[in-house]
Amino acid sequence: MAQRRELMKGSIDSLLLCLIGQQPMYGYQIIKELERRSQGYFKFKEGTLYPALHRLEKAGLLGGRWQALPNGRQRRYYHLTEKGLRNLVTKTNQWLDFLVAMNLIIQPASD
Amino acid sequence: MLTVLSHYLDSVRQNLRLDRSSESEVIRELETHIEDEFQELQEAGLSEEAAADTCLTLLGSAKLIARQIYEAHSQGSWTQALLAAMPHLLFGLLFALNWWRGIGWLLGMLVLVLSLAVYGWWRGKPAWLFPWLGYSLLPVVAAGLLLLYLPEGWSWVAIVIYIPLALWLLYSITVKTMKRDWLYTSLMLLPVPTIIGWFLAVEPVNQFPEYWLQRMQDFAPWIGLTFLALGVTVATFIRVRQRWLRVSVLVMSGLLTLTIVAYYTEGRLSMPAFLILIVVMLLLLLSPALVERTLRHTGQQ
Numbered sequence: 001m002a003q004r005r006e007l008m009k010g011s012i013d014s015l016l017l018c019l020i021g022q023q024p025m026y027g028y029q030i031i032k033e034l035e036r037r038s039q040g041y042f043k044f045k046e047g048t049l050y051p052a053l054h055r056l057e058k059a060g061l062l063g064g065r066w067q068a069l070p071n072g073r074q075r076r077y078y079h080l081t082e083k084g085l086r087n088l089v090t091k092t093n094q095w096l097d098f099l100v101a102m103n104l105i106i107q108p109a110s111d
Numbered sequence: 112m113l114t115v116l117s118h119y120l121d122s123v124r125q126n127l128r129l130d131r132s133s134e135s136e137v138i139r140e141l142e143t144h145i146e147d148e149f150q151e152l153q154e155a156g157l158s159e160e161a162a163a164d165t166c167l168t169l170l171g172s173a174k175l176i177a178r179q180i181y182e183a184h185s186q187g188s189w190t191q192a193l194l195a196a197m198p199h200l201l202f203g204l205l206f207a208l209n210w211w212r213g214i215g216w217l218l219g220m221l222v223l224v225l226s227l228a229v230y231g232w233w234r235g236k237p238a239w240l241f242p243w244l245g246y247s248l249l250p251v252v253a254a255g256l257l258l259l260y261l262p263e264g265w266s267w268v269a270i271v272i273y274i275p276l277a278l279w280l281l282y283s284i285t286v287k288t289m290k291r292d293w294l295y296t297s298l299m300l301l302p303v304p305t306i307i308g309w310f311l312a313v314e315p316v317n318q319f320p321e322y323w324l325q326r327m328q329d330f331a332p333w334i335g336l337t338f339l340a341l342g343v344t345v346a347t348f349i350r351v352r353q354r355w356l357r358v359s360v361l362v363m364s365g366l367l368t369l370t371i372v373a374y375y376t377e378g379r380l381s382m383p384a385f386l387i388l389i390v391v392m393l394l395l396l397l398s399p400a401l402v403e404r405t406l407r408h409t410g411q412q
Contacts, residue, residue: 028143028148046169047170047175048171048179050141054137076139
């Protein structure tokens with residue numbers, strides 16, 4: 001569990017950029033969506049999500065905007081900025097290279 | 112919202128130490144999160160109390176969230192760092208270039224300091240304001256001291272009218288700054304130990320003005336150096352995120368500047384005076400934390 005938490009710590013920015021890049025989302029929605037899509041693997045300590053979102057927003061990778069839901073409640077939606085999009089492309093490529101390299105070691109092709 | 116959840120949000124708010132608009136945004140956002148979570152847990156069949164407990168467990172420590180959000184927001188830009196360091200750098204240049212005897216430069220500096228202090232105060236008290244605010248209060252203190260030297264019979268004007276008014280002004284500005292964040296009070300008071308150090312080294316008491324003006328002239332490059340060091344300190348303070356690092360930067364700079372004063376005045380600042388100044392410096396820079404805690408405790412009661 002601790003190892004999984006350490007792995008997540010290093011990849012939280014990529015996960016958030018990737019998810020928000022697909023559609024603008026608010027905090028609670030992000031937590032639920034990450035959990036659902038990863039089939040429970042990515043389970044956040046919820047409080048740690050907001051510092052990460054604010055850090056990315058401060059760095060200019062995300063933007064935040066208050067919007068009203070159909071039920072009248074207000075939620076703060078995060079969207080990807082231009083800078084965030086460029087960062088996401090770089091990060092995605094790095095991840096894919098990393099995964100390919102890991103796979104080559106873990107599952108070596110039989111000659 | 113249940114009391115326990117409101118208390119949780121209050122605890123986050125108390126530890127955030129952000130400007131008012133950012134603070135209310137953060138609290139509103141966490142509040143909407145709690146509402147969603149609480150409702151979902153209740154719909155899943157949990158009682159009010161159990162839903163609130165689960166909510167708080169899932170969110171984690173209020174202090175930790177507040178600290179992490181503070182660190183996400185606290186780092187100022189390089190422009191803000193330069194603007195915050197500017198009064199110290201200008202004060203340093205005033206001495207390093209020997210402009211401190213020119214009344215025009217002093218008046219120009221005074222107008223600039225007061226204008227920026229007033230501007231920053233009405234623009235929501237950004238972090239760069241506080242060094243300017245510290246310098247803007249110096250003339251208030253200096254005028255009070257000068258009034259005490261009025262001809263016989265007139266010093267009561269200072270004692271009865273000016274000093275109470277000046278003390279009230281200093282008190283209300285300090286308290287308002289402390290309510291924002293005690294570290295900004297320390298930032299405001301940062302040059303005070305250095306100024307006291309140089310004042311003691313020059314020893315203006317019972318001497319002819321020309322005598323101590325000459326001594327100021329001799330020390331001017333080193334006075335300039337200490338203020339340049341304070342400028343670098345303030346820029347570093349604005350750029351670092353963690354509170355413990357900010358406190359360390361302030362204390363280290365206090366030690367450094369007082370050491371420069373003691374070293375370059377070649378024994379004019381005796382060892383006991385030097386040690387007392389270090390204690391005064393620590394009290395000035397760290398006591399706002401205790402006062403802030405007391406103010407909050409009183410406010411809660």
